[in-house]
Amino acid sequence: MPSYWLMKSEPDEASIDDLAAAPGQTFGWTGVRNYQARNFMRDAMHPGDGVLFYHSSCPEPGIAGLAEVVSHAKPDPTQFDPSSPYFDPKATREAPRWVGVDVRLVRKTRLLPLAAMRAEPALAAMQVLRRGNRLSITPVTADEWRTVCALLDTGPPAG
DNA sequence: GCCAACGTTGGC
DNA sequence: GCCAACGTTGGC
Numbered sequence: 001m002p003s004y005w006l007m008k009s010e011p012d013e014a015s016i017d018d019l020a021a022a023p024g025q026t027f028g029w030t031g032v033r034n035y036q037a038r039n040f041m042r043d044a045m046h047p048g049d050g051v052l053f054y055h056s057s058c059p060e061p062g063i064a065g066l067a068e069v070v071s072h073a074k075p076d077p078t079q080f081d082p083s084s085p086y087f088d089p090k091a092t093r094e095a096p097r098w099v100g101v102d103v104r105l106v107r108k109t110r111l112l113p114l115a116a117m118r119a120e121p122a123l124a125a126m127q128v129l130r131r132g133n134r135l136s137i138t139p140v141t142a143d144e145w146r147t148v149c150a151l152l153d154t155g156p157p158a159g
Numbered sequence: 160g161c162c163a164a165c166g167t168t169g170g171c
Numbered sequence: 172g173c174c175a176a177c178g179t180t181g182g183c
Contacts, residue, residue: 061181061182133181134180136180162181163180164179166177166178167177169177170173170176
């Protein structure tokens with residue numbers, strides 16, 4: 001049984017189009033510097049899990065596509081790179097602190113805006129929509145996953 | 160740029 | 172271990 005996740009990315013840094021253009025339409029998810037989000041990747045994510053690719057901190061925040069986890073967690077190389085904004089001087093190759101998984105595009109979708117997600121009763125309990133939520137990776141239930149896919153398939157409400 | 164929310168840091 | 176100060180996230 002796959003699990004489902006919502007993963008936030010700032011499109012200026014890594015957008016759904018960047019994922020589509022990447023070799024194999026796959027890239028490593030780097031830059032997570034929050035322990036809870038890290039632990040999801042390290043402990044709970046498995047190849048085959050579904051990913052809602054979410055654009056954050058941008059003019060139109062929302063779900064921009066579907067992706068898939070294709071690796072287990074492995075050390076995030078940016079923690080070792082002094083020129084990276086994600087450099088962590090306390091991380092060593094012997095004892096890496098931060099990990100990431102590889103994510104592959106399934107398909108780019110129309111944008112499902114944050115406001116539309118909030119307006120959908122079936123998504124009312126979605127963790128990413130909780131007041132004050134700042135986690136960049138949150139679990140998604142199978143029901144929420146199906147609801148999002150249905151919304152993406154049916155397009156925006158008429159009118 | 161504002162601000163709510165919440166994570167992290169560090170003195171004690 | 173407490174908790175105040177500070178930093179970050181992210182929508183608006």
